[in-house]
Amino acid sequence: MLLTLTTTHRPATDLGYLLAKHPDRIHSFELPVGAAHVFYPEADEQHCTAALLVDVDPLRLTGEGRGRGRGRTPESFSLGQYVNDRPYAASSLLSSALAKVFRSALRGESRDRPELAAAPIPLQLRVPVLRCRGGANLAARVFAPLGWAVTAAPIPLDETHPQWGESRYVDLTLTGTLRLADALNHLYVLLPVLDDAKHYWVAPDEIDKLLRAGAGWLADHPERAVIVRRYLAHRRALAGEAMARLAAQQLADEPPVDSVAEVEREQAPRQPSLALRRREAVLAALTASGATRVLDLGCGPGALLSALIGDRRYTEIVGTDVSHQALTLAARRLRLDRLPERQRDRVRLWQSALTYRDDRLRGYDAGVLMEVIEHVDPPRLPALEDAVFGHARPATVVVTTPNAEHNVRYEGLGAGQFRHPDHRFEWTRVEFADWVDRVAAAYGYVAEIRGVGDDDSEVGPPTQLAVFRTVGTGTTVGTGTREVAR
Structure with missing residues (x-):
């Protein structure tokens, strides 16, 4: 599975400082289900692209989540642990890789470029194969309110037989001017939401992870109920607690209902x-x-x-x-x-x-x-x-x-x-x-x-x-x- 991040900020190679990954090197990381590699297909003053490639080992993947209990997974048939799209399509596995590989960037930290880490920069994010339960429309509904221009092109089941229709996958491109930390946190939360099938057991601490990554945007998101429910694998108790905490945030952040903040939300x-x-x-x-x-x-x-x-x-x-x-x-x-x-x-x-x-x-x-x-x-x-x-x-x-x-x-x-x-x-x-x-x-x-x-x-x-x-x-x-x- 693949993710590319491109910027035209000048100098564009500052992206390497923000990601803490030098453009002239290949960076590799061990994951529970395989390995992740970061490399730069292009890196000059005008354009810089960082690619995150997650190489999933199907044999190591079979042990993930076995015996972990409830959770929505698409591999419920007998050979599902061995025959699936997990090594190829972006999913919660890519989200987990983001958390490990770009840890400081997710937090908005940059030792060498702290001012740039705090500033919006032009970005284009592309996930060429994303499992999207809900299709291109749902992808637009969850990303567009966050300031992204969304292009989600459905991938046909077979290009040589268009009459067969579309697959469950989309080629997703996001374009906007945002802080890199915000962009990565949007992906961290919303990739598993669109996939709607987490590869690991969802425990109560997932609520804290969701609210931490969604700080500053999730409480006001028009699709927050869908996001919370899917991120927490449709576990009602966890989703209910998360929604209650988000509601408490909104009440604390806004003036009384007869104040001007209420008018702002209506307008x-x-x-x-x-x-x-x-x-x-x-x-x-x-x-x-x-x-x-x-x-x-x-x-x-x-x-x-x-x-x-x-x-x-x-x-x-x-x-x-x-x-x-x-x-x-x-x-x-x-x-x-x-x-x-x-x-x-x-x-x-x-x-x-x-x-x-x-x-x-x-x-x-x-x-x-x-x-x-x-x-x-x-x-x-x-x-x-x-x-x-x-x-x-x-x-x-x-x-x-x-x-x-x-x-x-x-x-x-x-x-x-x-x-x-x-x-x-x-x-x-x-x-x-x-x-x-x-x-x-x-x-x-x-x-x-x-x-x-x-x-x-x-x-x-x-x-x-x-x-x-x-x-x-x-x-x-x-x-x-x-x-x-x-």
Whole structure:
């Protein structure tokens, strides 16, 4: 079975850094059912293609899954373990190979090109023979909402006898501009979904694998029920638990049902939610900063924490909130009581008010205030600024807040109304830029302002994001050194 990944990013050979596989070499790996090989059919400045070839040993395959219990498999007849399409057609076997061969790329890590790993690049993925139960239509339904242009050409049973019709296989090509990590995680989840016949026993820990690989996109996917059911081999108990956890994520990520987020979903049901795009923008900023020890300040029920814990680059993750109940929900969402000790030791949840200095928060690489400042009464903002930028003073601070000007684009949102009933204020772009300028000057940071969401030519994007970075040594606090990009 074969997968090819092609990019036209310049220089295209940077794909080798992202995959951690040198283009001039052939890389081979042992698998439980055979071997995997990575090689580059083409590698120059304009085009670079990496190929993953999985060579399945039919004799070794016969032992896979024997006596493992329930699960949907197509090889139920007596010779099915010996006569099947597993060595030739992409399936869950290819997904397993991806997890082993491209482990760091799946996590979005690149020692040599961290900024590129965090950025969308032009990609074309091709699986020339994919077992697809549901045909080309299902392939389009699961990949298109993720930003892919999908070409799924059915493969005829016999090209010399077209009257025999189509086979159960498709030649799949995906084209888009995405992060390589996102592209690989899409394949990791959706290849076995389309195959609909996993080659191994599906245990409860498969739920964690699914939610980890689907972080940031599965909860909002229009076909999530099909994806969950098939990925978990139609085991109702496991699928029910996974759907419940995804529903809890959505409730935690979005404002109340009478808020503007509900209007966003109604207006664009097949588009990623603003909450998802905001979280992805924050994660991209953290990745670009190179941070490994991160504070989620005002973490709430843990929407960002769940994404951070799935990325091994973050060696220490701290979530703080003034609400004990929010921290309890975050712990439940992260399933801290079930995590392995090494994973659990990476995460801390502390009750803390952001308007008071807290010595525990000093010395971290990055801090995030995601949709937090607008919940603080304006007279208390100077205390928050002092506690975060002055006392805790992370090397990088990422702040997001609504753009008040964009509110006119939301039907049903009256004049003077805020997007959430707990908001104390919402700033225009000028007001936010003035605040960013003032804080950067007062505490010795430089800052850059970006937009999140579709940028309206008249009223700007729905969310504003600022990245503050500490000025290099020798800079005096309060000198006004800043690089604010609007």
